[in-house]
Amino acid sequence: MDRESQINSLQADLLSMVADHLTPVALRCGYSDVPLETNIKWxxxxxxxxxxxxxxxxxxxxxxxxxxxxxxxxxxxxxxxxxxxxxxxxxxxxxxxxxxxxxxxxxxxxxxxxxxxxxxxxxxxxxxxxxxxxxxxxxxxxxxxxxxxxxxxxxxxxxxxxxxxxxxxxxxxxxxxxxxxxxxxxxxxxxxxxxxxxxxxxxxxxxxxxxxxxxxxxxxxxxxxxxxxxxxxxxxxxxxxxxxxxxxxxxxxxxxxxxxxxxxxxxxxxxxxxxxxxxxxxxxxDAPRHRLDHLATFVETHGRRLSHLLEALLTYRKKRSAFRAKYTLIGFIISMLCGGASVFALNMNKTFAGIDQQTLFSGGAAVALTILVLWLIILTKYFTPVFHKKCLKNLDTLTVIKNQTHRDSWEAIRNIAKNYLTKTGGRFSLKKEFADVRRVCDKGSQEIRETMKELSTIRHDEHIKAPNPN
Ligand SMILES: Nc1nc2c(ncn2[C@@H]2O[C@H](COP(=O)(O)OP(=O)(O)O)[C@@H](O)[C@H]2O)c(=O)[nH]1
Ligand SMILES: [Mg+2]
Structure with missing residues (x-):
């Protein structure tokens, strides 16, 4: 393959990487209004x-x-x-x-x-x-x-x-x-x-x-x-x-x-x-070679930012799940205590002296279940929205800033995260997308850089050995 074809093929790979893996997430999360490849496809x-x-x-x-x-x-x-x-x-x-x-x-x-x-x-x-x-x-x-x-x-x-x-x-x-x-x-x-x-x-x-x-x-x-x-x-x-x-x-x-x-x-x-x-x-x-640098940087920068965005959104989901699990457990304990207390109260009450044990326990279980259902309704309707609002207020708790690059990317996506959380009310699942973007960031950009390094050692007029089809 000659140098030009090699450049063209790498360019096509980069474009499809953006179109297939980054753009769907970018559009879904409001990271971009137009497909990301729009600006680089020409x-x-x-x-x-x-x-x-x-x-x-x-x-x-x-x-x-x-x-x-x-x-x-x-x-x-x-x-x-x-x-x-x-x-x-x-x-x-x-x-x-x-x-x-x-x-x-x-x-x-x-x-x-x-x-x-x-x-x-x-x-x-x-x-x-x-x-x-x-x-x-x-x-x-x-x-x-x-x-x-x-x-x-x-x-x-x-x-x-x-x-x-x-x-x-x-x-x-x-x-x-x-x-x-x-x-x-x-x-x-x-x-x-x-x-x-x-x-x-x-x-x-x-x-x-x-x-x-x-x-x-x-x-x-x-x-x-x-x-x-x-x-x-x-x-x-x-x-x-x-x-x-x-x-x-x-x-x-x-x-x-x-x-x-x-x-x-x-x-x-x-x-x-x-x-x-x-x-x-x-x-x-030589601009087409700069083009490759440009595209590689484009993929890396947007891949990194999208991955950061998804990481923050998933941190929100984790916190929300932990919050709900904790409050469900509290609700469960309260309802069990109430159920137990009602069995005890019925047992003590002379009016219900003749009731058999099974009915008594069924009554206690019904009380516990009612309280648990009420608690879960209150959790969904009141506590979770309060948690959601608190998270939106303290958005920076969704990420741990590791270095300046990380800080810059957080600056670029902070409002996007906020808008997405507001729009969805915190109900979304992005695990698969995160894994996908992560793969592009880690493996994709490394492969791109290696191919580019290989390309930079080849002069315009030299040819790259075509890969052995076997
Ligand atoms: N002597 C000399 N004149 C030049 C050179 N390059 C452009 N010019 C002249 O400078 C003028 C402006 O050039 P142009 O290309 O229109 O400049 P632009 O406004 O930057 O696009 C024209 O009259 C050109 O002929 C040069 O290298 N040497
Ligand atoms: Mg001019």
């Missing part, structure tokens, strides 16, 4: 962000091999564009946009994972679109081009929450490419906020790559070094990381040629530098 995605005119669309056009996106010095394009492959397009012809769809289509078609963006309203929908392109570059991934980030308050008033949209898209994306340019080396405020407050909460460090683009526009090597230093400083202020992330130095050879014609700049310093555009291209092409 192709790998690469999100390209940066300030306006940092060269995002130029870079994407170069990857695709045609002028698919509009480019220009001013903030040219104020739309989010999902650029994806058109399988049905004729092969071998020149690269072009085969189909274009608007935001409302994209937000409502269940084939795409963008339903979550519906909440940003009509204004956003009118700035969201899909382009299908027949470029082979897109065979295994989709690229998301974004409107550039801006500085002034007036320009930022877009009519929808731009930063949150970027946050949601970076959560969906398998790779986020952040472009800077020498004119605004990390100084654009909107980008600063996104890198500081949005991206770190929605994705992981290793899914974000940085590039200082348009380096051919520096006037000298010293100028470039100064720009680079400024960007490093700004990045250190924006990212929560202790180290400075790697920043690739890139430029578009085509745009450079056009730029050199209109300016008399001396770009001889570029001879000393590799254009690291190829590295960015490689990283983008």
């Amino acid at each position: 192709r790998p995605q690469v999100l390209v962000i940066g300030n306006y005119s940092s060269g995002k669309s130029t870079l994407i056009n170069e990857f695709l091999g045609a002028a698919i996106q509009a480019t220009g010095q001013a903030p040219t394009d104020d739309s989010f564009t999902i650029i994806t492959y058109d399988d049905s397009a004729p092969k071998g012809s020149s690269v072009y946009v085969t189909e274009e769809r608007d935001g409302n289509y994209l937000l409502n078609d269940p084939e795409y994972p963008f339903e979550i963006l519906k909440k940003y309203g009509e204004k956003f929908a009118s700035h969201f679109r899909l382009k299908k392109v027949n470029s082979p570059f897109l065979k295994n991934l989709a690229i998301i081009d974004t409107p550039g980030m801006l500085d002034t308050i007036f320009e930022r008033d877009r009519g929808y929450n731009y930063q949150e949209v970027i946050g949601d898209l970076s959560q969906l994306a398998d790779l986020v490419v952040v472009l800077f340019d020498p004119h605004k080396a990390g100084t654009v405020r909107e980008l600063q906020t996104i890198l500081k407050d949005i991206i770190p909460n929605r994705t992981f460090d290793d899914r974000v790559i940085f590039a200082l683009n348009r380096i051919d526009e520096c006037s000298s090597l010293i100028d470039l070094l100064q720009v680079y230093g400024t960007l490093c400083w700004n990045l250190s202020q924006m990212t929560v990381r202790k180290d400075i992330p790697m920043i690739r130095l890139t430029y578009s050879p085509h745009a450079k040629a056009a730029y050199s014609n209109v300016s008399d700049s001396n770009t001889s310093y570029l001879r000393h530098l590799d254009n690291q555009r190829e590295e960015v291209r490689e990283a983008v092409l």
